[in-house]
Amino acid sequence: MAKLELFYATNRRHEGGTRFRPKSYGTAFSEDGIQNLRFGRLELQADDARITELLRKDRAPTGPGAGVALSTYLAKCTDAGAARILAYREKLPGGSDDAAEDDVVLGSLAMFADLMKIMCDKSDVLIYIHGFNVSWAEAVGGALALQLMLNRGGGTDAAQQVAVVLFTWPSDGQAMPWLSYKSDRAEGTASSGAFARGLLKLRDYLADLRDRAKDSDVKLCGQDIHLLCHSMGNFLLQKTLPKLDDFTPGDAFPRFFEHIFLCAPDLDDDALEPDQGLGRVHELARSVTLYHNRDDIAMHISDYTKGNPDRLGGNGAARPSLLHNKVHQVDCTEVVTGLVEHSYYLEGWVNQDIRLSIEGREQLDLARRRALKGDQANVWKLPAR
Numbered sequence: 354m355a356k357l358e359l360f361y362a363t364n365r366r367h368e369g370g371t372r373f374r375p376k377s378y379g380t381a382f383s384e385d386g387i388q389n390l391r392f393g394r395l396e397l398q399a400d401d402a403r404i405t406e407l408l409r410k411d412r413a414p415t416g417p418g419a420g421v422a423l424s425t426y427l428a429k430c431t432d433a434g435a436a437r438i439l440a441y442r443e444k445l446p447g448g449s450d451d452a453a454e455d456d457v458v459l460g461s462l463a464m465f466a467d468l469m470k471i472m473c474d475k476s477d478v479l480i481y482i483h484g485f486n487v488s489w490a491e492a493v494g495g496a497l498a499l500q501l502m503l504n505r506g507g508g509t510d511a512a513q514q515v516a517v518v519l520f521t522w523p524s525d526g527q528a529m530p531w532l533s534y535k536s537d538r539a540e541g542t543a544s545s546g547a548f549a550r551g552l553l554k555l556r557d558y559l560a561d562l563r564d565r566a567k568d569s570d571v572k573l574c575g576q577d578i579h580l581l582c583h584s585m586g587n588f589l590l591q592k593t594l595p596k597l598d599d600f601t602p603g604d605a606f607p608r609f610f611e612h613i614f615l616c617a618p619d620l621d622d623d624a625l626e627p628d629q630g631l632g633r634v635h636e637l638a639r640s641v642t643l644y645h646n647r648d649d650i651a652m653h654i655s656d657y658t659k660g661n662p663d664r665l666g667g668n669g670a671a672r673p674s675l676l677h678n679k680v681h682q683v684d685c686t687e688v689v690t691g692l693v694e695h696s697y698y699l700e701g702w703v704n705q706d707i708r709l710s711i712e713g714r715e716q717l718d719l720a721r722r723r724a725l726k727g728d729q730a731n732v733w734k735l736p737a738r
Contacts, residue, residue, distance in 0.1 A: 355401040357427075357497050360394045360464060361519040364547040365489060367391070373440040378489040380523050388546040392464040393440035397497065399430045408505045414688045414737035416701020420502045421693045428494025436493065461554045468516065469562075472576040476514035477611075477711055479503070482548070484584025485524060485619065485651075492521040498699055499581070507705040509720050510712045520548055522589065541585055545592035552593070553600055556607055577611035579711060580638070583698060584651065584666070587618035591630040610638040612710050616698040617649055617666035624665050626675045635679040642710060643682040644703060645669040651695040673732050681716060684726055684734040702735050 364383050369376030372391070383389040403426060410419040430436070441463045468478055481499055483492045496519035503515040522544035555578075566573050582590050597606060613634060618624070624631045625643070635641050645666050646652075652667035663671065669682045676682075683706065689697045697703045702722050709721055716723070716733075726734040 354398050355404055357397045357399060357501075358394060359397070359493060359497050359500065359517065359519060360392075360468060361493075361496070361521060362390050362392050362461075362464075362551050363489075363519075363521045364388065364390055364544055365521060365523045367440070370438075373442050375438050375440065376434075377438070378521070380488070382523055382543070387543045388550055390461070390547050390551055391440050391443065392461050393438060394464070394467070395436045395438045395493065397427065397430055397436045397493070399427060399435065404501065408501060412690075412701070415690055415693060415697075416688060416703075416705065418502050418505060418507065418699075418701050418704060420498050420699025420701075420704060421696050423501060424491075424494045424498035424696070424699055426494070427497045428488075428490045431490040431493045461551070462558065465555070465558045468518070469574065471516050473574040474514070475512050475576065476516045477577045477579060478516050478518055479579040479581055479711070480518045480520060480610075482520045482522075482580075482582045482586030482589055483524065484582075484586045484617075487521075487524040489521060492519060492524070495583075495696075495699070496521075499704075502699055502704045503708050503711070508708040508712050509714075513712055515708075515711060520551065522547070524585075541589040542592050545589050546596055548589060549593045549596035549600075552597060552609060555609065559609075577711070578609060579612045579614070580610045581614040581616060581698065581707070582618070583616045584695065585619045587615050587620050587624075587631070587665075590615075590634070591620060591624065594631070594633060606633065606636040608637060608639065611640075611713075613638040613641045614698070614707055614710070615641065615643045615665070617644065617646065617651065617695055618664070619652070619661075620665045621661070622663045622665045622668065622671040625670055625677075625680055626672065635677040639679070640710070641677075641680045642707075643669065643680065644685050644698060644706075645682060646689045646694055646697060647684065647686045648689065649694050669732075673729055676731060678731070681731045681733060683723065684732075686734075687737040688735045706735065 363378055365378035366381040366383050367375035368379045407419045407423040411417040441460050443460045481496050496517050500517035623629050652664040685697055685703050688702045693700050722735055723733045724736050726732045
């Protein structure tokens with residue numbers, strides 16, 4: 354059996370056990386408030402042979418690695434009780450805390466310290482925000498599948514590892530197309546405050562590290578932090594930006610991330626243009642990549658049954674020439690097929706393209722399978738070869 358480890362942050366309400374040793378997390382907000390965050394890690398036991406089989410599976414035109422099937426398998430393991438959840442102890446209302454010792458490191462600081470140790474062993478960190486209609490078990494399955502796929506050897510730097518940190522919000526997790534969609538948009542908006550709090554905690558931690566490094570107290574590892582948002586997770590990110598702005602001095606956001614990956618974003622197709630919802634997202638990163646699929650059924654449903662305008666995750670940006678020069682878009686239509694048409698960031702060539710960005714490969718690097726689409730330098734496609 355393989356023992357998998359995943360770090361997470363959540364504003365979901367815990368289920369069973371105690372708040373720092375729960376059995377699971379549900380579809381309601383934390384009873385301490387919408388913006389309350391619980392940080393933790395989990396250990397999941399899964400069949401090593403089954404994981405290897407899915408990581409090696411190769412399908413045309415999608416490419417090597419059946420990440421969606423792997424996500425489904427790991428979600429079932431989580432639902433079956435194979436996950437051991439270890440939440441970091443926190444300060445509680447009224448001045449008490451989860452810890453008996455006065456000097457114990459609590460909450461986000463404890464998780465950041467553990468992640469720093471991992472990063473010092475040549476591991477980047479990728480924060481992952483899932484989308485619409487996702488339960489706790491499905492969120493865990495998706496995050497672990499993403500971590501395994503990115504580390505399966507699809508890049509060119511074998512020593513570079515990636516540790517995924519899941520941010521999971523109380524997505525409805527029920528297949529009720531209209532009601533659950535409306536509920537998840539409301540809960541995504543409400544959860545943006547919790548995610549903003551997490552980013553501000555990260556900002557303060559990194560600022561403290563840099564200050565201490567100047568005094569030679571600590572040595573910076575030189576690894577990077579990235580962000581990947583899927584589907585309605587991009588809507589949550591969009592709603593986070595105004596909250597970050599409220600607590601950011603100056604005219605620009607701090608650059609938290611090396612890369613931001615916007616995968617199948619369930620947003621209007623002008624969302625990345627100046628003065629629109631994600632018009633300033635490039636300030637948070639060195640580069641931003643949008644992945645879209647013209648045949649994404651979820652995007653068509655969002656267009657026609659939800660009354661939304663054309664979606665960014667369908668045909669891509671309405672006017673790519675208006676996007677900041679850090680922003681590139683990649684049409685994945687030719688390498689996406691069947692049941693993976695919405696979660697293709699977990700699959701084959703798309704996942705490998707994400708991995709190569711994490712490794713620092715240039716947009717024109719020959720290791721990528723990309724081709725320019727038209728005459729604009731920021732518009733690409735992944736061709737079926």
